[in-house]
Every structure is written in C-alpha cells, then in structure tokens.
Amino acid sequence: MHILAFLLRRSVQAVIVMFVISLIGFSIQDNLGDPLRELVGQSVSEEERDLMREEMGLNDPFFVQYFRFLGNAVQGDLGTSYFFKRPALDVIMDKFPATFELVLGAVFIFLSLSIPAGIYCAIHRDSWITRFIMSASIVGISVPVFLTAIGMVWLFGVELGWLPAFGRGDTVELPWGWETGLLTWEGLSHLILPSVTLSSIMLPLFIRLIRAEMMETMSTDYVRFAKAKGLSTSRVRYVHAFRNTLLPVVTVGGLMIGTLIAYTILTETVFQWPGMGFLFLEAVNRVDTPLIIAYIIVVGLIFVVVNTLVDFLYTLINPMVKLPGAKS
Amino acid sequence: MISLKGFITRFLSDPVAIVAGTVLLFLVLMAIFAPFLAPQNPYDLMQLDIMDSEMPPSWRVGGDERFPLGTDAQGRGVLSTIMYGTGISLLIGVGAVIVQGVLGVTLGLVAGYRGGWIDAFLMRLADIQMSLSTLMIAIIVLALFQAAFDANTYADYAIFMLIVIIGVAEWPKFARTVRSSVLGEKNKEYVDAARVIGLPPRRIMWKHILPNTLTPVLVISTIQVAEAIMTEAALSFLGLGMPTDRPSLGSLIRSGFEFIFSGSWWITLYPAIVLVMLILALNLLGDWLRDVLNPKLRRGDD
Numbered sequence: 001m002h003i004l005a006f007l008l009r010r011s012v013q014a015v016i017v018m019f020v021i022s023l024i025g026f027s028i029q030d031n032l033g034d035p036l037r038e039l040v041g042q043s044v045s046e047e048e049r050d051l052m053r054e055e056m057g058l059n060d061p062f063f064v065q066y067f068r069f070l071g072n073a074v075q076g077d078l079g080t081s082y083f084f085k086r087p088a089l090d091v092i093m094d095k096f097p098a099t100f101e102l103v104l105g106a107v108f109i110f111l112s113l114s115i116p117a118g119i120y121c122a123i124h125r126d127s128w129i130t131r132f133i134m135s136a137s138i139v140g141i142s143v144p145v146f147l148t149a150i151g152m153v154w155l156f157g158v159e160l161g162w163l164p165a166f167g168r169g170d171t172v173e174l175p176w177g178w179e180t181g182l183l184t185w186e187g188l189s190h191l192i193l194p195s196v197t198l199s200s201i202m203l204p205l206f207i208r209l210i211r212a213e214m215m216e217t218m219s220t221d222y223v224r225f226a227k228a229k230g231l232s233t234s235r236v237r238y239v240h241a242f243r244n245t246l247l248p249v250v251t252v253g254g255l256m257i258g259t260l261i262a263y264t265i266l267t268e269t270v271f272q273w274p275g276m277g278f279l280f281l282e283a284v285n286r287v288d289t290p291l292i293i294a295y296i297i298v299v300g301l302i303f304v305v306v307n308t309l310v311d312f313l314y315t316l317i318n319p320m321v322k323l324p325g326a327k328s
Numbered sequence: 329m330i331s332l333k334g335f336i337t338r339f340l341s342d343p344v345a346i347v348a349g350t351v352l353l354f355l356v357l358m359a360i361f362a363p364f365l366a367p368q369n370p371y372d373l374m375q376l377d378i379m380d381s382e383m384p385p386s387w388r389v390g391g392d393e394r395f396p397l398g399t400d401a402q403g404r405g406v407l408s409t410i411m412y413g414t415g416i417s418l419l420i421g422v423g424a425v426i427v428q429g430v431l432g433v434t435l436g437l438v439a440g441y442r443g444g445w446i447d448a449f450l451m452r453l454a455d456i457q458m459s460l461s462t463l464m465i466a467i468i469v470l471a472l473f474q475a476a477f478d479a480n481t482y483a484d485y486a487i488f489m490l491i492v493i494i495g496v497a498e499w500p501k502f503a504r505t506v507r508s509s510v511l512g513e514k515n516k517e518y519v520d521a522a523r524v525i526g527l528p529p530r531r532i533m534w535k536h537i538l539p540n541t542l543t544p545v546l547v548i549s550t551i552q553v554a555e556a557i558m559t560e561a562a563l564s565f566l567g568l569g570m571p572t573d574r575p576s577l578g579s580l581i582r583s584g585f586e587f588i589f590s591g592s593w594w595i596t597l598y599p600a601i602v603l604v605m606l607i608l609a610l611n612l613l614g615d616w617l618r619d620v621l622n623p624k625l626r627r628g629d630d
Contacts, residue, residue, distance in 0.1 A: 017456070028472060031476070138608070138611055138612065138615065139608060141611060142554070142558075142604055142607040142608040143604055144558050144561050144565075144578075144603065144604075144607075145562070146561075146562060146565045146581070147581070147600050147603070147604065150581070150585060150588065150596060150600070153588075154588055154593070158589060255458065255459045256461075258459060258460050258464045259461040259463060261461070261464060262461050262463035262464040262467060262562075263463070265467060265566065266562055266565070266566065269565075270585075280471075281471075281566060281567075284474060284475055284568075285567075289475070292471065292472070292475065299464075303459075
C-alpha cells in the first residue's frame with residue numbers, strides 16, 4: 001500500500017470521527033435546554049413563541065436542522081454562549097492559550113525527566129536508584145492528580161508561600177492575539193505549580209514505559225549484533241537501542257492526549273487556571289449548552305488532529321512499519 | 329497454573345504483598361461494617377448539629393472526643409464519613425469492574441473465537457474507545473447528564489450512572505486481554521477435540537476456552553478496580569460524581585478543599601490518605617499478582 005493511500009485513508013477516518021462528534025454535539029443542542037427561552041425569557045406569548053420557533057427553523061426535520069448546524073460549524077459558528085453573549089468558539093479560543101501553555105509546560109517537564117530516568121532504569125536494572133524510582137513511580141501512579149494539585153497549593157502556595165497557586169498572573173499579548181504567560185517571570189512563576197502537577201501523573205507512566213521498551217530493545221538481535229560488532233556502549237545504547245524505544249513512546253504519547261486533556265480539567269479546577277477545562281466546568285454548572293458543545297467539538301478536533309499527526313509521524317520515522325491494510 | 333499452596337507461600341514471603349493485602353482487607357472490612365463501627369451515621373440528618381461543624385481532631389485544642397478525626401462543615405464526623413465513603417468508592421470500583429469484565433470477556437471471547445469481520449470490527453471499536461480516554465468520556469457524559477436533569481434526580485442515579493459509565497468505557501482492556509489468550513488457546517488440541525466431537529461453538533467458548541483465559545483477567549481486574557476508584561474520585565471531585573449527602577472519598581475531598589485555606593485541613597487530609605492507601609494497595613497487589621501468575625516472569629521455586 002502506497003504511503004499516500006495510507007495518508008488519505010487516515011484522513012478519511014479523521015473526518016468520519018469528526019462527523020460523529022458533530023452529530024453528538026447536535027443531538028445535545030437538540031435535546032438540552034430551549035434556545036428560545038434563553039433568548040426571550042418567559043414574558044413572550046405562546047403565539048409569538050410559535051412564530052419565532054418557525055422563523056428560527058426549530059420546527060424543521062432533524063436532518064435539515066443538523067445540516068444547518070454542520071454548515072455553521074464548518075464556518076466556525078458554533079452558536080452564541082448564553083452566559084457570555086458572545087460566539088461560543090471565540091470564548092473557547094480566548095481560553096485556548098492558557099490550556100496550551102499549561103500542557104506545553106507539563107510535556108516539557110515530563111519528557112525531560114522521564115527519558116533519562118527511563119533509560120537509566122533500563123540499563124542499571126538492579127541499582128538502588130532504579131529500585132527507588134520504580135517504587136516511587138507506583139506511588140506516583142496511585143496519587144490522583146487533584147490530590148497532587150491540592151498538596152502543591154497547600155505546601156508551596158499557602159504554607160511556604162514560595163509560588164503563586166491561583167490563576168495565571170499577568171499575560172503579554174502577542175501580535176496575533178495570543179495571550180502568553182511565558183514571557184514574564186510572573187507568568188512563568190504561575191505556570192510552575194500547575195504544570196508540575198500535570199506532569200506528575202504522566203511521569204511515572206512514561207518512566208515505566210520507556211524502561212520496559214528500552215529493556216526489550218536491548219535484548220533484541222540487532223542490538224546484540226551491534227555490541228558484538230564492537231561499537232561503543234554509548235553508541236549502541238543511545239543511537240541503536242533508544243531510537244527504537246521512541247517509536248512506542250510516540251504512539252502511547254498520542255494515545256494519552258485524551259487523558260491529558262481530562263487531567264487539564266482537574267488541574268485547572270484546583271489552580272483556577274483560566275483555561276478551557278475550567279471554562280467547560282463553569283459552562284456545565286450554568287447549563288450553557290452552546291459553550292458545552294463548542295468545547296466538545298474543539299477538544300474532539302484537537303484529539304483527532306493529534307492522533308492523525310502521531311500516526312503520520314510513526315509511519316515516517318519507522319522504516320519497518322506495516323501499514324494497516326497492507327498485504328504482506 | 330500455580331497451585332494454591334505455592335500461591336500462599338509466595339504471598340507470605342513477600343512483605344510488600346502482605347502489607348498491601350492487610351491494608352486492603354482492613355479498608356474493606358471497615359467499609360462493610362461501617363454501620364456498626366462508625367461513631368455516627370453521617371446520612372442521618374437528625375444526628376447532625378451545625379454547632380459541631382469544623383471541629384479539629386480530638387487531640388487538638390477545641391476537639392471533641394465524639395469526633396476522633398474532627399468534623400466537616402456540616403458537622404459530620406470525618407471518621408464516620410470516611411468509613412461510609414470508602415464503602416461507596418469500593419462499591420463503584422468493584423461494580424464498574426464487574427460491568428467491564430462481563431462486557432469485555434464476552435466481546436473478547438467472541439472476537440477471538442469467531443475472528444473475521446466481527447473481530448476486526450470489535451478491535452477497531454476498542455482502539456477508538458481506548459484512545460478517547462475513560463475520564464474524558466465520563467466527564468462529558470456526566471456533565472450532560474447533570475445539565476439535563478435536576479439535582480435530586482441526579483443524586484438518585486449517581487451511583488448507577490458512575491458504575492455504568494466507568495464500566496462501559498473500559499471494556500476494551502478486558503476484551504483485548506481475553507482475545508489474545510483465546511487466539512493462543514483456540515488452536516490447541518483440546519479445542520480441536522471438542523470441535524470434533526461436535527460440541528456447539530458457544531459451549532466450546534464458555535466451558536472450554538474461557539477457564540484457560542481467566543488468569544490474566546484476574547490480574548487486570550485488581551488494577552482496574554484501582555483505576556475505577558481513581559476515576560470515580562476525580563469525577564466526584566469535579567462535582568460530577570457522588571453528591572455531598574452520599575459522599576464517596578472523592579466528594580469528601582471536594583467538600584473539604586474549600587476549607588483547607590481557613591485552616592481546616594483535616595476535612596481533606598484524612599479522606600485523601602485513605603483514598604491513596606486504597607489505590608496504592610490495589611496497585612501493589614495487582615503488580616504482585618502479575619509477577620506471580622505470569623509464567624514468563626515466574627521463578628523456578630514453585
């Protein structure tokens with residue numbers, strides 16, 4: 001199977017998933033809350049309501065309404081937030097930079113720690129540091145992310161008072177409208193606790209994964225052959241073995257994106273981080289249907305794009321990849 | 329398959345397993361016998377007194393010996409709410425894993441034994457569902473459920489909803505495990521023999537193959553209970569799970585969180601310790617079980 005065919009197939013699959021998500025989004029809109037009541041309140045008579053209902057197309061058949069919804073969605077119109085009285089997509093996109101920078105910080109922390117730790121634990125299997133890291137990682141897996149968050153807020157925010165524990169601090173607006181907290185010390189200091197928290201839940205999983213994969217590659221024939229050929233130990237470890245360890249790590253990393261987004265909701269709630277997850281929970285409490293739908297669609301899109309990219313990346317970096325559907 | 333005697337010997341020679349097993353047994357017994365052991369019944373509104381609210385643990389200034397671990401904002405004894413709450417967390421955890429197991433084992437068995445398009449379809453579905461993340465699915469479904477119904481209806485069905493959602497969202501783990509064991513078993517001679525004497529496929533699947541695939545199921549069940557309890561706690565912490573008048577450990581932490589800054593740390597700390605102990609004990613036992621039951625890793629001593 002040709003690589004282009006694979007890319008095409010994967011893109012079609014992504015479109016199908018988005019189609020299903022939009023269908024879910026629409027059924028929510030169709031069943032949850034009454035847009036008319038949100039617009040006009042209780043004071044309008046029954047006849048006027050029926051007239052408006054007809055004008056707004058709320059009496060049209062399901063699929064007519066769905067395709068209108070889909071048409072608007074494709075053009076970036078996901079309805080107007082009941083609470084903010086602004087387009088729902090704009091409200092979400094205003095909060096996107098905060099969540100993105102939080103995730104970026106967390107990914108930076110756990111990658112820079114888990115890769116060296118994972119390799120170390122795979123090479124020095126029986127050292128006491130390895131045993132310590134492995135025991136600590138099972139404790140780490142067992143502490144829910146919101147408890148880590150509460151612990152961080154309490155210890156560093158309240159008791160010691162070293163770091164700010166709430167909100168994002170002052171942000172700087174970049175020319176294209178992106179509000180960043182990465183350029184000032186204040187913004188960075190606000191980012192530390194939430195991103196450490198978010199990385200703490202992924203860190204043990206990645207250390208264990210990298211260790212297991214590395215141990216497996218170290219015992220394969222080609223690594224033994226490279227050793228037998230007389231290559232230096234570090235070359236065998238880091239060039240030959242580690243490169244193949246990265247492949248499953250990329251795949252699992254892509255699969256974790258859904259979980260990571262879920263954890264941002266928890267982290268943002270504790271730290272009152274003004275991101276999309278925090279906004280989503282507020283929208284749920286206010287029954288702000290258009291905003292709930294917009295969040296689901298944006299998150300679904302992020303998820304689909306990341307997964308598709310990871311699949312492409314995997315195909316590109318792995319020369320031995322067996323494309324799904326290929327007949328060998 | 330390891331013998332029962334060998335299993336017990338292995339258990340008794342591993343201090344980590346003994347400690348984890350004891351902690352788990354203690355917490356389970358505490359939860360089961362909560363109605364007899366707890367100093368108060370936190371569900372009984374008649375026993376609550378607002379004058380008792382936010383009292384520190386009994387050994388601290390202002391504490392009361394009726395409430396060994398202090399009280400929360402509604403005047404409920406923290407020790408009693410923890411004992412009852414552990415029960416609810418365990419109930420949801422075990423209930424969800426039973427749902428996962430029944431769904432996953434059935435679908436995995438069918439996928440592995442039948443093969444063909446059923447297998448391809450089920451495994452594709454499993455891939456997609458696994459990548460969506462259980463917590464994310466549960467958050468969205470429960471958020472919609474909460475937005476659609478009023479608070480009382482929500483509170484009545486919360487346990488049921490949590491069990492079903494966490495159960496349905498995690499079936500792929502069991503299905504994949506069972507399927508891969510079935511693929512290893514179905515070409516063995518005893519299956520051929522059963523087929524040759526004309527037994528119906530359903531009987532071969534359930535009576536002959538299934539018993540040989542249960543070891544890995546047992547291993548993942550333990551870890552799955554830990555994960556289900558963790559998911560439930562996260563959902564309750566977000567206010568999407570158990571309501572505060574029938575609290576699980578997660579909702580106890582949620583209701584204590586806002587008082588942490590006014591100095592009432594005990595409302596959050598004690599349920600948090602119990603929650604971590606519960607999850608950790610299950611995870612350690614799960615890891616231990618995997619080491620013992622996995623023949624690949626088994627040492628030559630039994």
